[in-house]
Amino acid sequence: MAGELSPIDRAKFVAAKRAADMVEDGMRVGLGTGSTAAWLVRCLGEMVQNDGLRIKGVPTSSRTAELAREVGIEIQTLDEAKWLDLTIDGADEFDRDLNLIKGGGGALLQEKIVATASDRMVVIADKAKEVESLGAFPLPVEVIPFGWQTTQALLEETLVAMEVMGRKTTLRMNGDAALVTDEGNHILDLHLNRIGNVRQMALVLNQIPGVVENGLFIDICDTVVVGYGDGKVEVRDINEGTVETDQLDFVETENLFTDLND
Numbered sequence: 001m002a003g004e005l006s007p008i009d010r011a012k013f014v015a016a017k018r019a020a021d022m023v024e025d026g027m028r029v030g031l032g033t034g035s036t037a038a039w040l041v042r043c044l045g046e047m048v049q050n051d052g053l054r055i056k057g058v059p060t061s062s063r064t065a066e067l068a069r070e071v072g073i074e075i076q077t078l079d080e081a082k083w084l085d086l087t088i089d090g091a092d093e094f095d096r097d098l099n100l101i102k103g104g105g106g107a108l109l110q111e112k113i114v115a116t117a118s119d120r121m122v123v124i125a126d127k128a129k130e131v132e133s134l135g136a137f138p139l140p141v142e143v144i145p146f147g148w149q150t151t152q153a154l155l156e157e158t159l160v161a162m163e164v165m166g167r168k169t170t171l172r173m174n175g176d177a178a179l180v181t182d183e184g185n186h187i188l189d190l191h192l193n194r195i196g197n198v199r200q201m202a203l204v205l206n207q208i209p210g211v212v213e214n215g216l217f218i219d220i221c222d223t224v225v226v227g228y229g230d231g232k233v234e235v236r237d238i239n240e241g242t243v244e245t246d247q248l249d250f251v252e253t254e255n256l257f258t259d260l261n262d
């Protein structure tokens, strides 16, 4: 079975596995969206089933809610939980200040609300997501469907005024139709190449009528667990830098991965 696990899957999995160990009995946990977060949900499900872990999970998308139910995690809405101990989620890019681009999976709005309502946000990511400067990954912006083309034109004008390198924006599609998020909105992807002043960009984008939220997570993430293809994990903390480097047992990890994958 060992040959079936690609380095990128192993990197995502070991990051998720290490972050799952940060979850304590009785916690209210925000559950992220995406392929890395799906591994986290499976790991937590295994801990609930086999180790008696009791948690309440607040999913950040309908996809995650479905998976959480499937693996036996008790779920709550954010309004039921009100405040969370911890949110664990993936990211599309992270920089040295642990600022992020998120929304590649189309769930940025709920992800940002849930992460902001948590004592701590932990991001799980493979090493390839680490960048010097945010922006090579297209920045997702969630917009309401009403007048979305006008919102797109305003966004493009704003990018010209801000003198960013890339100014192309594209409507995210789902097959032949515009993608519709869990909140009934569309997503415009901004192909910026490099963002520069990420704080300013995050604030300015949200001033445009029709924009609901953007995928820049600034000063929200506390910790990133970085997974490597050889099973190594690094835990980086916003205040203390790299606080841990560990090598997850290869065979044990591989076995658990294939068990969870069944």
Ligand SMILES: O=C(CO)[C@H](O)[C@H](O)COP(=O)(O)O
Residues within 6 Å of the ligand: 032, 033, 034, 035, 036, 037, 089, 090, 091, 092, 101, 102, 103, 104, 105, 106, 107, 108, 111
């Ligand atoms: O922001 C997200 C979803 O909206 C995801 O966390 C992000 O796209 C990373 O996904 P993956 O773990 O599949 O690489």
